[in-house]
Amino acid sequence: MTAQQLIIFDCDGVLVDSEPLAAEAYERVYEKHGMSGVGPGIIAQCVGMKQADIIIRIKELTGHHLKPEQEIDLWTVTRDLFSEKLNPTDGIAPFLGTLKTGRCVASSSSLERIHHSLDVTSLAPHFGDAIFSSSMVKRGKPAPDIFLHAAEKMGVAPANCVVIEDSPFGVQGAVAAGMIAIGYTGGGHTFAGHGEKLKAQGAHAACANWTEIAQTLNGLGFKL
Template sequence: MARSKLIIFDCDGVLVDSEPLAAKAYERVYEKHGMSGVHGGIIAQCVGMKQSDIIVRIKELTGHQFPAAADGDIWTETKILFSEELKPTPGITTFLKALKGDRCVASSSSVERINHSLAVTGLAEFFGDAIYSSSMVKNGKPAPDIFLFAAEKMGADPADCVVIEDSPFGIQGAVAAGMMAIGYTGGGHTYPEHAARLAAAGASIICSDWQEVSLQLAEFGIPA
């Protein structure tokens, strides 16, 4: 008898279509603090990272050092935008209603942001307390820490886990954890090279919508 699989979902850009809004929040907050030039193209290079790593990366790319005392401003602005505009990715609600078996969220975002995102999009009911954040582990993506932590908490062998991710960093982390990685390109932040970059990072399959994900999982004997 085949062992059951644990489906591990990234949150931003996979469950919720948040990346364009998050990029807008970073632009606004950096501008507020007198640092121009932090545009969508810069933020796109940080997709999949936790906030502290994003701030470091932005400094590497632009020279702007965001003031540590103002870190909370980023979430404040993001929360406003999410509360007003955040939507689930197209088709995810139907997908989750049909999905059988264990599932959890493993995200680079803070627990507060994950919970808020799931609440405003109506997805919280599908995950309960199975929410894991990079704030709970030492190293963020592309390290495998968050995925291994989630598997341990869910009582699953890494070899029996399927990760659905939209960022190369997330895919790299899943592969490093010994898990099957599915690349998802159905978010509003997708771009022409997206699928190729996910494949280069190690994604076994690339899907552009949740119906395609469902069909691919069915081929592996996972009802969805």
């Protein structure tokens, strides 16, 4: 009997092309509260982290600190940008439409943001209730907690899971969980050397599109 298999998808930058919009939201909110210089270059160093950790990292990088009462603006601005401009990553809808392997989402974002992202891009029906947020676990990526939590809830051994991630932090977490990581570099925030950075953290491969990911999964013995 073949062991059950699971594909774990990150959300931001993998399922939805959200990272440029998220960076714009951070820049707008910090500017609103009199803190300039929190641009795409700063946010790029935080991709894959949960919001609380991003705010800490921005303070480390720039000295700017967003107060708790100001943080609510982040979701308000992000939600509006997503509602207006968010798209699924190119090719993900047909990939999911024919996928027979078990799948779930494991994201550093809040549940509200994940659901909004999937609803806006019409990807929600592909996952149902199989959606997991770092808010459900003690530690965010690069810790393995969210991936282990997802595998446990889905009833699949970590060794039979593949994680598709766009960030070095996410790849680190997947590898620490004892899972195979595949790097995805097809989002709007991709940069020169992106794939090499993901492989340096232990990604089995770095793929620029969903056709390449399908080929890699087939090579790993996953039944698509």
